[in-house]
Amino acid sequence: MSGLFISFEGPDGAGKTTALNALVPLLKQRANQDIVLSREPGGSEIAEQIRKIILAIHDEKMDDRTEALLYAAARRQHVVDVIRPSLADNKILLSDRFVDSSIAYQGGGREIGTKEVAEINDFAINGTLPDLTIYFDISPEVGLSRIRKDHEGEMDRLEKEALSFHKRVHSAYLDLVDANPDRIKSINANQAPEKVVDDALNVIINRFPNVFNKGE
Ligand SMILES: Nc1ncnc2c1ncn2[C@@H]1O[C@H](COP(=O)(O)OP(=O)(O)OP(=O)(O)O)[C@@H](O)[C@H]1O
Numbered sequence: 001m002s003g004l005f006i007s008f009e010g011p012d013g014a015g016k017t018t019a020l021n022a023l024v025p026l027l028k029q030r031a032n033q034d035i036v037l038s039r040e041p042g043g044s045e046i047a048e049q050i051r052k053i054i055l056a057i058h059d060e061k062m063d064d065r066t067e068a069l070l071y072a073a074a075r076r077q078h079v080v081d082v083i084r085p086s087l088a089d090n091k092i093l094l095s096d097r098f099v100d101s102s103i104a105y106q107g108g109g110r111e112i113g114t115k116e117v118a119e120i121n122d123f124a125i126n127g128t129l130p131d132l133t134i135y136f137d138i139s140p141e142v143g144l145s146r147i148r149k150d151h152e153g154e155m156d157r158l159e160k161e162a163l164s165f166h167k168r169v170h171s172a173y174l175d176l177v178d179a180n181p182d183r184i185k186s187i188n189a190n191q192a193p194e195k196v197v198d199d200a201l202n203v204i205i206n207r208f209p210n211v212f213n214k215g216e
């Protein structure tokens, strides 16, 4: 038996967090391995401190490359403190966002360049990549309207970006899906929450039938 790493990606408001909360108990029923739910930026004490700095609204503008490096630094700490130990312990690690977020948001959204952002992240993750990534596809317009309805007054620094930024993020995600057909599976996130969960569950079970087979 070995650990399994699954990441969940998508534009803001795609419904990843909502779906993950429903998915975890369903996956637990089907797996003989422990399941750990984590998130980025964050997931460990130091990485959560970095998250606060990244997402807060500051008086001065955060430089785009500083932002990219902070996400990569938080990721490094998450990999070392949580992801690798969980996998070494044969656990199933689910992460709400991972490296594809940096490629889409900083590489595409901030226009730093996807190659450049991938390179600094290679240094951070040093070979640790998800076995499977589920991409929740939603148009930026729908995703942002969900967020505005949910927590307009408390939108973070990234969520507050212009629609054009979020369109570039979406487009970079679509390029990632095209470039990584084996690792990244896209699902339609513009459906009823139950249907989104069902689609994500089916992708996971079909990909790892020998892991999620308890009770069969
Ligand atoms: N399938 C759905 N249909 C309609 N609304 C949804 C759906 N899934 C989630 N929502 C709502 O959309 C909002 C954002 O959902 P959620 O926080 O799960 O998204 P997210 O992908 O984690 O976003 P972010 O990455 O910005 O944190 C919430 O108000 C949630 O209730």
Ligand SMILES: Cc1cn([C@H]2C[C@H](O)[C@@H](COP(=O)(O)O)O2)c(=O)[nH]c1=O
Binding pocket: 012, 039, 040, 041, 071, 097, 098, 099, 101, 102, 103, 105, 106, 158, 159
């Ligand atoms: C990991 C990561 C995240 N982001 C952005 C995406 C979101 O706007 C926020 C995180 O907030 P969430 O509510 O937890 O989804 O940060 C990014 O720009 N780059 C990254 O690497």
